[in-house]
Amino acid sequence: MxxxxxxxxxxxxxxxxxxxxxxxxxxxxxxxxxxxxxxxxxxxxxxxxxxxxxxxxxxxxxxxxxxxxxxxxxxxxxxxxxxxxxxxxxxxxxxxxxxxxxxxxxxxxxxxxxxxxxxxxxxxxxxxxxxxxxxxxxxxxxxxxxxxxxxxxxxxxxxxxxxxxxxxxxxxxxxxxxxxxxxxxxxxxxxxxxxxxxxxxxWTKPKASPVLSVSLIQGNIPQDLKWLTEYREKTLQIYAHLSKSEWGRDLIVWPESAIPMFQNEPEAAPFIEEMHEIALAHHSAWVMGIPYLDLSNQTSTSTIDPPFYNAIGGLGDHGSGLYKKQRLVPFGEYIPFAGTLDWILPSLSKTGSFTAGPAGQAPLHVKGHALAAAICYEVAYPNLTRLNAQDSDFLVTLSNDAWFGTSAGPLQHLQMVQMRSKETGRWFIRATNTGVSAFINDQGEIVKRTPQFKTAVLRGNLPAMTGETPYMRWxxxxxxxxxxxxxxxxxxxxxxxxx
Incomplete structure (x- = not known):
């Protein structure tokens, strides 16, 4: 040659x-x-x-x-x-x-x-x-x-x-x-x-604690409708309806941005409170994806718009925590070099961007277990997932791969999640909008999965894992x-x- x-x-x-x-x-x-x-x-x-x-x-x-x-x-x-x-x-x-x-x-x-x-x-x-x-x-x-x-x-x-x-x-x-x-x-x-x-x-082994019963809710919301204001109520109805039969299980998981609006908006706030109360009544924890508007430092005289994040929240019975996405998608979730490029593309200065979450965030907690979180393509970063997974019992990732249709992208993405499970010796809980939602065991094997582009509920009973792989340490x-x-x-x- x-x-x-x-x-x-x-x-x-x-x-x-x-x-x-x-x-x-x-x-x-x-x-x-x-x-x-x-x-x-x-x-x-x-x-x-x-x-x-x-x-x-x-x-x-x-x-x-x-x-x-x-x-x-x-x-x-x-x-x-x-x-x-x-x-x-x-x-x-x-x-x-x-x-x-x-x-x-x-x-x-x-x-x-x-x-x-x-x-x-x-x-x-x-x-x-x-x-x-x-x-x-x-x-x-x-x-x-x-x-x-x-x-x-x-x-x-x-x-x-x-x-x-x-x-x-x-x-x-x-x-x-x-x-x-x-x-x-x-x-x-x-x-x-x-x-x-x-x-x-x-390298890791199941804990002696009971398995965690989990339900993944795959709403299959079309991408061209997902962010339309007039489709918001329909989206919330779909997830509420699909979850009706699942309350009572330990954990209900909704995918990335399943609630397609900020938590304080008029349609969102009462809905979130209602779901939280239902989860409490049925002794279920609830994890969902939501754009999160940080109002903690806002006052009535504030002139600067508050930062907002692509986030995962935990509510319900023994459910708590908020994870803010650390690795944002360039030109999708933020505009790189926006200030520098204003003179070339002045419209960039008018484009809002998500804020990246800080490093070292605490895991979510559900039913006494620590869930290390990742949002969408964050799982493509091996070291980020490894750092988030420290002292965790499970890994959870929420995604919306509807952006990539029937292409190979979503399945390549799933393959990466399998590798992260293998590296960390943890079960991965993966909830997506249009698929593939899946339970992946500590060996990187897909135990259960949903079809793509179908409304679906996926149920599984997962063991919490303890121990540390060499990769987790080094x-x-x-x-x-x-x-x-x-x-x-x-x-x-x-x-x-x-x-």
Whole structure:
């Protein structure tokens, strides 16, 4: 492959990137997770740094143009953007996100020797950077494809990045076998055996306390109606009706923004009080998603609008707490650089934005249990979920994936929730507007789920978990240190060889 003309290699790299999304849900062709990075590894062989940059960009563009195409639904159908402009915007996102692979490929060929032991660690650093640079867009990590496929045993030890590292390393090691470098069979066998062995360990265990009976309410409110003022009452009626048969269970959970208005608005306040009283009368706790207007510092003479949050609230019998979303969606929940961009887009100054919640928020509490909360795509951030999950019995996430229609986005999102359960050794309670609502056990397995785009109620009896996985304690630090060490050794070896 190193002798292919650059144009041909570029096309091959583009195809390799296009293939990787097929490894994830809903396609689940997980073997492609090994093949796709290995193809890029081979294509970069003996390339100049400049050529590697182009090949990396081609790979990243293909990956994001296909893997992130679910954005088209929200941009075109719900963002009222024409199809050509929406496609151009998707292409722009793919070009920008492709820079991660482009810069990584350039760095690889400029500073590191060609080896799976340098390529795989660099891949992990690139994935990790995607979780925080420019607020982060942590999607399409290779390790997600291996949830429930053996090698996810590394997840509770060192997180999804460790799974990605092992998958990429094994894939590149198989590529080396094509060059008759048979010694790479040894690390392949060891990595697979260790992954399977780790899956036999249960890092957490159920508490002795009784199981928690939970009902998830999936209202299936159409996205084009959800925020219409005239549809508010209908929305509240749907959730109240679906919950009638569920009061009496320990916990009733409504999805993100199930109450589509601030808590103090005339329609909302009496409704919330009514549901709270019903929950108290039936000895049920109630958790719901709601936009929360913080009036704590407001006075009659205040001239500054109070901050508002995308929030989860706990009420009812032994239900309490308020969680404010920490990671907001750029241009969806807030406008980045709004003040800076006013001179270009003056309308931005008139656009209200959610406020990000503070770090270190206390968990919700229901029936004597601590529920670590996450809203929507916050679960895509491994370290954020890990930090929120400290000292928790369960994890709960509320979402509204109706924005992405029938695309792969909602099912990719669900796959990430599975990985967070595996990493933390906790059951995840996932309530969504249009699906998939689900109960996911401490091993990342979907125990029960709803169909998409159906009004549904999902019931389950869940055990509270106790104990701590290594990932809960150490986070991403071990795999990042190992990756940095391998790259430093590679850099030293290359410099010494060049002398």
């Amino acid at each position: 190193s002798k292919l003309p650059l144009f041909v290699a570029g096309v091959a790299s583009l195809i390799a990137g296009v293939l990787l999304p097929l490894a994830f849900a809903p396609y689940n062709l997980w073997l492609i997770a090994f093949i796709s990075p290995a193809l890029l590894y081979l294509l970069l062989n003996q390339r100049s740094p400049a050529q590697a940059f182009l090949l990396g960009e081609a790979y990243g563009f293909g990956l994001w143009a296909v893997g992130g195409f679910w954005l088209y639904t929200s941009i075109h159908e719900y963002g009222d953007t024409s199809a050509p402009i929406a496609l151009l915007m998707i292409a722009g996102v793919a070009l920008v996100m492709g820079l991660f692979n482009a810069i990584g490929a350039w760095f690889y060929r400029r500073f590191l020797p060609e080896s799976p032991l340098t390529f795989a660690p660099l891949w992990i650093v690139i994935e990790w950077v995607k979780t925080w640079l420019f607020t982060g867009f942590p999607w399409l990590f290779v390790g997600y494809a291996l949830i429930s496929h053996g090698l996810d045993g590394y997840a509770p030890v060192a997180g999804v990045f460790a799974v990605s590292a092992v998958v990429v390393l094994i894939g590149c090691a198989f590529a080396e076998l094509l060059r008759r470098r048979w010694f790479w069979l040894v690390p392949i066998i060891i990595l697979i055996a260790v992954g399977i062995g780790l899956n036999q360990i249960r 986070g991403d630090l071990p795999i990042l240190l190992i990756s940095a060490l391998l790259m430093l050794i590679g850099l030293w070896a290359k410099l010494r060889y060049q002398r």
